[in-house]
Amino acid sequence: MLANGLLFNISWLAIVYSHSLILATAIAISHLAVHFALLGYGMIEARLVFDVSLIGFLLDQCFFSAGILTVAGESSFAPLWISCLWPVLATTLMHLFSGLGRRPVLACAVGAVGGAGSYMLGTRLSDVEFASQFCGPIIMAVSWAIIFPALLAAAARPDCDQRDSS
Numbered sequence: 001m002l003a004n005g006l007l008f009n010i011s012w013l014a015i016v017y018s019h020s021l022i023l024a025t026a027i028a029i030s031h032l033a034v035h036f037a038l039l040g041y042g043m044i045e046a047r048l049v050f051d052v053s054l055i056g057f058l059l060d061q062c063f064f065s066a067g068i069l070t071v072a073g074e075s076s077f078a079p080l081w082i083s084c085l086w087p088v089l090a091t092t093l094m095h096l097f098s099g100l101g102r103r104p105v106l107a108c109a110v111g112a113v114g115g116a117g118s119y120m121l122g123t124r125l126s127d128v129e130f131a132s133q134f135c136g137p138i139i140m141a142v143s144w145a146i147i148f149p150a151l152l153a154a155a156a157r158p159d160c161d162q163r164d165s166s
Helices: 002-018 021-038 043-065 085-090 098-102 104-125 135-155
Strands: 069-071 128-130
Touching (some): 002 021, 002 085, 002 104, 021 043, 043 069, 043 085, 043 135, 098 104, 128 135
């Protein structure tokens, strides 16, 4: 669990600092390679990472389209480098955060604080901004109080619990 959490945090920070699709992609691919070589659960987890990445891409596009998040004060599409954060997060769901799946209230709290905090830190380290410094973090906290437990539930599906190493 410690290795999974450390790898996630290093990759998250490197991706956010990069502000570059090319660097962020290289970091995410490297993260996935190390994760699956050392910790991964094979195709079951790979499918989860793919699904979470797709959902995350769509969610970020919604946050930007709705004007909750902006780049240089303009509503736009989410920068693609942000999408590289989702597969990195997905690698924690069956490892670092797996115990939270049985504790939905705690999962909501961790999602609210961690999700909003992650976006708040990301806005300080990149050109992404909240359209409203007050409402933006609140919207993220409420959204992540829902999103995070849902992601944990997806990671705990019966087909994910097999955790094969194929």
